[in-house]
Amino acid sequence: MSAPxxxxxxxxxxxxxxxxxxxxxxxxxxxxxxxxxxxxTPGTFAFxxxxxxxxxxxxxxxxxxxxxxxxxxxxxxxxxxxxxxxxANRSQELGAAALFLEVGVANPAALALYAGLGFANVGAxxxxxxxQDAAVLRLPLPAKFA
Numbered sequence: 479m480s481a482p483x484x485x486x487x488x489x490x491x492x493x494x495x496x497x498x499x500x501x502x503x504x505x506x507x508x509x510x511x512x513x514x515x516x517x518x519t520p521g522t523f524a525f526x527x528x529x530x531x532x533x534x535x536x537x538x539x540x541x542x543x544x545x546x547x548x549x550x551x552x553x554x555x556x557x558x559x560x561x562x563x564x565x566a567n568r569s570q571e572l573g574a575a576a577l578f579l580e581v582g583v584a585n586p587a588a589l590a591l592y593a594g595l596g597f598a599n600v601g602a603x604x605x606x607x608x609x610q611d612a613a614v615l616r617l618p619l620p621a622k623f624a
Contacts, residue, residue, distance in 0.1 A: 483560050485568075486524035486531065488517050496524070496531050496547075503547035506608065516544060521572065525564040532561040534569060534577075541569035541619075543579035546588075558591050566595075570619040577619055580612040589613070596621055 486496070493510040501507035508516075513533070516522055521536040522544070529552035533544040543565060548558050569577050580603055581588045597615035606612035 481528040483525050483527045483564050486526045499531055499547045499549055502549050525561050530557045530561055532565045534565045536569050536572040536574045539575040541574035541577045562595055566621050574619055577617040579615050580606055582607045583611045583613050
């Protein structure tokens with residue numbers, strides 16, 4: 479795995495770095511302004527390293543993964559899992575009893591990552607990602623990670 483994962487500090491860390499990582503991971507990336515607006519939302523936090531980040535939000539007793547981006551060269555080395563573990567633990571610390579996310583059904587690597595963490599399919603969103611269907615996944619917290 480690459481550099482250690484740590485909590486993102488909007489006052490000290492680079493939103494530009496997050497935007498570059500997002501652009502390397504998605505066809506419709508979020509820019510610095512979009513990321514800043516999300517991080518300004520109450521209950522929203524990010525964990526990051528040099529090669530990836532996860533952005534999540536807690537509202538009441540539910541949390542949602544807003545995005546997970548890992549640089550293509552760093553994939554398959556455990557960084558996505560490490561980021562997700564930090565997000566799940568932080569979500570629980572902030573009072574969440576469950577963590578949700580949407581993932582494209584045509585993304586086998588992401589589906590395998592989330593299944594390996596214990597997420598279960600609880601629904602679907604038709605045409606969610608540029609016409610691609612997405613699975614809605616849920617992880618009860620505290621999670622029992624394998």
